[in-house]
Structure formats: structure tokens, C-alpha cells
Amino acid sequence: MITVVGASLAGLTAARELRASGVTGTIAFVGAESWLPYDRPPLSKDVLLETFPNSAAVAHGAHPGPTALLLDGEAETFDWHLGVAADGLSVDAEGISVRRGQHHPVGPADAVILATGARGRTLIGADLDGVHVLRTLDDARALAADLRTARRVVMIGGGFIGAEIASTARTLGAEVAIIEATEIPGAAVLGVDVARWSMARHALAGVSMHTGAAVETIDGTEGRVRSVTLGDGRVLDADVVVVGIGSVPDTEWAAASGIALDDGFVTDAGGATSMPGVYAVGDCARTFDPITGTHVRRQHWSSAVDQARTVARRIAGLEPPPQRAPYFWSDQYGHRVQVCGHIPVGVEPQLVDGSMDPGATEGFLAVFGDRDRPAAVVAVDRPRDFLRLRKTMDRALTGSATSVAHA
Ligand SMILES: Cc1cc2nc3c(=O)[nH]c(=O)nc-3n(C[C@H](O)[C@H](O)[C@H](O)COP(=O)(O)OP(=O)(O)OC[C@H]3O[C@@H](n4cnc5c(N)ncnc54)[C@H](O)[C@@H]3O)c2cc1C
Incomplete structure (x- = not known):
């Protein structure tokens, strides 16, 4: 029995690779979201351009529509425990157990794969209506609904997700302002010259850019956002604010087990954590990178896939897949x-x-x-x-x- 905690890209890829490597026993997913696994990149692109009915309540195991990651007939090859956030991890003579409160959603496992991803970092004032983060399908649907009527959108954070949301909001006809702490947003991942190209694209599209700027407060009346005040006193009116200032790995739930944590589950280059039989993959993992000689928490689609395949083959006793250079893409304007x-x-x-x-x-x-x-x-x-x-x-x-x- 193998338990995968987190039912998304990295967890599903690991489970698929286990099957492809000849592992026939039970593979059980414990997933906090109610949806079957879905893909996140479309959330800041096509999904925001679509119209959805109110999606507040979904049945556990519901099909997430066009962003689904599962192939036809694939769901039946795994056990699903969805809408259940794990809150503990322990090891005893029977195996490795994942807990939720006093309950064990699944029995003790021979190996556990941690694939709990990350959540969007947030700010004070983010509880006002009209203030969003974008991480899940439910987040995307709520933001899409608000963008339909938004006239002024303020994007806090000019990273690649911020750039994509700004681009989509412009396509929908809103006035858009980006607030960014650094002078050249994206320079750390794109290099200065390409980040300048991206910045100039925003200007060309009519997006106003406030770089080297800090947010002082997000302000509202009657529970609804009205404006964002910057550290230098400038006030930007807004009917929608999106906070895109990075992510926090979802690891706290396992902290009491004593597993090594440092802004992510710390792993060796093959995904093994400090707990025997426990592996971590995707956005929640801080993995040793032999090229840079450092532990890195990569938060891109292809890193999640590569790490998951490596771990699955390791559990199955097979050679790792060929190594690939880190890769990501972004769609803007x-x-x-x-x-x-x-x-x-x-x-x-x-x-x-x-x-x-x-x-x-x-x-x-x-x-x-x-x-x-x-x-x-x-x-x-x-x-x-x-x-x-x-x-x-x-x-x-x-x-x-x-x-x-x-x-
Ligand atoms: C809006 C958006 C756009 C993106 N666009 C791109 C792009 O264009 N290009 C690119 O390369 N990458 C992109 N990415 C990044 C890419 O989608 C992620 O790297 C990828 O989703 C990571 O997969 P993951 O399975 O590790 O984590 P996630 O997809 O975050 O999944 C983790 C799952 O674990 C669940 N979970 C959390 N805690 C628990 C718990 N305690 N118990 C059980 N389950 C739990 C979560 O609810 C979630 O369902 C984008 C990401 C986002 C959010």
C-alpha cells in the first residue's frame, strides 16, 4: 500500500509512474480539495476568461471540467479520499500512517508520498470581498466572476502569475495597475533583460506599473474593497485586488512528526525526506539540486512531474528517468x-x-x-x-x- 497526500499534479504523476513501473498494490490519495486532480496553469489564463455558475459546494470526487488531469477510466485505478486534509504523519511497526484528527483515512502504508503543494501568501485586508488569491479552481472561479464586472483591478505582485492575471484582466477590459516590491519584476527568474521586455509589454498594453513600491493597507467600505494605499501615501482605487506575492508550502500539517522542514519538506536529490519511507515532490518539496549544490523549492509544472517520476521509480526499485533541465512557461498578452x-x-x-x-x-x-x-x-x-x-x-x-x- 502506498499513500499519496495531495491529489494534484505531483501526486498523480507519481501514482501513474508507480503503475507504469509495475506497482500493482493499492495506491490511495488523501486530498484536501473536493475535486479530482486538475491542472493549475489554465487557472490564470483560460479559466479566468470563462463564465461559471457559483461553485461554492462541490461533491467530493467531482470532475473539474476542462482542466481535469485524469484520463478516461484512470480514476478507478486508485483509491480516493478527497475533501480530507491530512493533519498528522507517524511511523510505527505497522507502517507509515497519515492522520486527520483521531482518524486514519487510510491504513498504514509501506511508503508515503507528500505532494501537498503550496498556498498563496496573503496580506492584512485580504478578508474583504473583492480581494483574491489564485491557487485553486475555486479561487479561479470566484476571481473570474468578479472580473466580469471589475473596472479597476490592482494586482499586488508582478511575478509570472501576476503578469498573467494582469494580461487577462486587460483582455476583459479592466484598467489594471501592478504593485511590485522590486524595481524589475521577474528579474530573478527571467534575467534582467527579458524581465524588462515583460515590463515593457505591460506598458504597451496600458497597464500601469508601480515598482519599488510597498502596500501599506488594503482598504474597504461595508466589507468590500475600495482601494490600496502604498507606503508613499499614493492611493489606487480598486474594485478587485489580487494578491500574488508568492506561496507558502503546505507542510505544517506534518511538522509534529519531526520531519525535516525548511520552507518545504527537505529532500535529497531523489525526493527522500528525513523520514524513512516518506518522499516529497512538487511545490511542497525543497529538493537538493546537485548542479547548484543547494536545496531548491521549484514551483513549476515540469519540476513537479520530473520529481514525481524520480520518486515513483525509486520506490519501485528502478533507475531514475533521465534528468532534465528546469523549465517553465508563461502566457502573457x-x-x-x-x-x-x-x-x-x-x-x-x-x-x-x-x-x-x-x-x-x-x-x-x-x-x-x-x-x-x-x-x-x-x-x-x-x-x-x-x-x-x-x-x-x-x-x-x-x-x-x-x-x-x-x-
Ligand atoms: C494559477 C497558477 C498558474 C500556473 N501557471 C504555470 C505555468 O504557466 N507554467 C508552469 O510551469 N507552472 C505554472 N504553475 C505552477 C504549477 O501549476 C505547480 O508547480 C503545480 O501545480 C505543482 O503541483 P503540486 O502537485 O506539487 O501542488 P499543487 O498543484 O498545489 O497541489 C497540492 C494539493 O495538495 C492539497 N493539500 C494541501 N495540504 C494538504 C493536506 N494537509 N492534506 C491533503 N491534501 C493537501 C492541496 O489542496 C492541493 O490540491 C501555475 C500555478 C498556479 C497556481
Whole structure:
């Protein structure tokens, strides 16, 4: 018996890979949300453009519609305990148990995979109507409903999810302002030059950007948000505010077990935590990265998939899958931004093709480091060329996978 805590991308990918690796026993999911697993990237894109009926109550195990991750007939191959947040983890002679209060939703397991992801960081004032975070399908539906009538949207945080929400809100016709603590939002993950391109895209789309700015208060009347006050006294009127200032890993529920925590479940490069038989994958895991020599909590779709496959194969006693370079994408203002590898600090990208002028419609491809063995690649609307270079980077890593994953 294997228990997966968290029924989303990382947990489902691990369960699938266990089956593909020949594991036939029970695989049970304990998931806090009522929905069957669904994909989160569409939440800040297509889902916000759609109209939904009020989704306050959903039956446990409900199908999440177009963002579903499960394939036809796949749900029956696993046991589901949904709408149940785990709040304890313990080990005894019978195995590893996941608890909720005094109850055990599932029996003791031989191995447990922690895939509880993260939740959006929030701010004081976020309990006013019209103030949102975006992490779950229910969050997206509530925000979509508010955006239908919003005239002024204030986005707190200019990271990639903030940029996507700003872009969608503009498409829906709202006036949009972004408040961002740093001077160049996204510079840490995109590099300074590409982050400047992204910033200029916002300006071109008519989004006003307040960088180097701090939020003092979120203010409202009669329980509904009205404005956001900045540290320098400026007041931005708002009928919708979205807080997108990063995430907190969902790990507290297991803290009493004594498992090693440090802004995430701390794992080796192969996903093993400090508790024997317990593994962590996806947004909740701070995994050792042998390339940088540090523990990193990556919060991207493909990292969740890669970590989950590695852990499942390890549990099944198989070699890890070939290692892949870190990758993520973002869709903003009708452009697809793709990033692969580790962007070196202080290194300027070399433009390989296209134009980094934000007004240009052709997109671009830029590399960091050696063109034939890049440290990182960034592309806007260049999916084919990007894929070619991404494969080159993945191939350069192949061969180190065994030593890496079981280190
Ligand atoms: C709005 C949005 C847009 C995104 N867009 C992109 C993108 O364009 N490109 C990209 O590369 N990445 C994107 N990402 C990131 C990507 O979706 C995440 O990296 C991925 O979802 C991580 O998967 P996960 O399974 O680790 O965690 P999650 O998907 O967060 O799932 C964790 C699950 O565990 C549950 N859980 C939490 N605590 C408990 C508990 N105690 N007991 C039981 N269950 C629990 C949660 O309710 C949740 O269902 C986006 C994320 C969001 C939120």
C-alpha cells in the first residue's frame, strides 16, 4: 500500500509512474480539495476568461471540467479520499500512517508520498470581498466572476502569475495597475533583460506599473474593497485586488512528526525526506539540486512531474528517468514565454533570433552562455527553436541521472 497526500499534479504523476513501473498494490490519495486532480496553469489564463455558475459546494470526487488531469477510466485505478486534509504523519511497526484528527483515512502504508503543494501568501485586508488569491479552481472561479464586472483591478505582485492575471484582466477590459516590491519584476527568474521586455509589454498594453513600491493597507467600505494605499501615501482605487506575492508550502500539517522542514519538506536529490519511507515532490518539496549544490523549492509544472517520476521509480526499485533541465512557461498578452536552465546572475543574454523590442510581434530567442551548450535559454513565441535547444540542454545532463537521483 502506498499513500499519496495531495491529489494534484505531483501526486498523480507519481501514482501513474508507480503503475507504469509495475506497482500493482493499492495506491490511495488523501486530498484536501473536493475535486479530482486538475491542472493549475489554465487557472490564470483560460479559466479566468470563462463564465461559471457559483461553485461554492462541490461533491467530493467531482470532475473539474476542462482542466481535469485524469484520463478516461484512470480514476478507478486508485483509491480516493478527497475533501480530507491530512493533519498528522507517524511511523510505527505497522507502517507509515497519515492522520486527520483521531482518524486514519487510510491504513498504514509501506511508503508515503507528500505532494501537498503550496498556498498563496496573503496580506492584512485580504478578508474583504473583492480581494483574491489564485491557487485553486475555486479561487479561479470566484476571481473570474468578479472580473466580469471589475473596472479597476490592482494586482499586488508582478511575478509570472501576476503578469498573467494582469494580461487577462486587460483582455476583459479592466484598467489594471501592478504593485511590485522590486524595481524589475521577474528579474530573478527571467534575467534582467527579458524581465524588462515583460515590463515593457505591460506598458504597451496600458497597464500601469508601480515598482519599488510597498502596500501599506488594503482598504474597504461595508466589507468590500475600495482601494490600496502604498507606503508613499499614493492611493489606487480598486474594485478587485489580487494578491500574488508568492506561496507558502503546505507542510505544517506534518511538522509534529519531526520531519525535516525548511520552507518545504527537505529532500535529497531523489525526493527522500528525513523520514524513512516518506518522499516529497512538487511545490511542497525543497529538493537538493546537485548542479547548484543547494536545496531548491521549484514551483513549476515540469519540476513537479520530473520529481514525481524520480520518486515513483525509486520506490519501485528502478533507475531514475533521465534528468532534465528546469523549465517553465508563461502566457502573457498573447505571447508564450519559455525559460529553460539556470539563468546566470549578471550575464547578458545573446539574442539568437528575433527582436527583444516589446513592440515587435516576431518574438525572440536568447541564450545565456555558450550558444552550443547554453546555461539557459529564453524564448518568446519561438516554440520550435526553443525545444531544439531545450533538448540539447537535457542531453547534456543525461548520464549524470543515476548518481544525481540517488545521491
Ligand atoms: C494559477 C497558477 C498558474 C500556473 N501557471 C504555470 C505555468 O504557466 N507554467 C508552469 O510551469 N507552472 C505554472 N504553475 C505552477 C504549477 O501549476 C505547480 O508547480 C503545480 O501545480 C505543482 O503541483 P503540486 O502537485 O506539487 O501542488 P499543487 O498543484 O498545489 O497541489 C497540492 C494539493 O495538495 C492539497 N493539500 C494541501 N495540504 C494538504 C493536506 N494537509 N492534506 C491533503 N491534501 C493537501 C492541496 O489542496 C492541493 O490540491 C501555475 C500555478 C498556479 C497556481
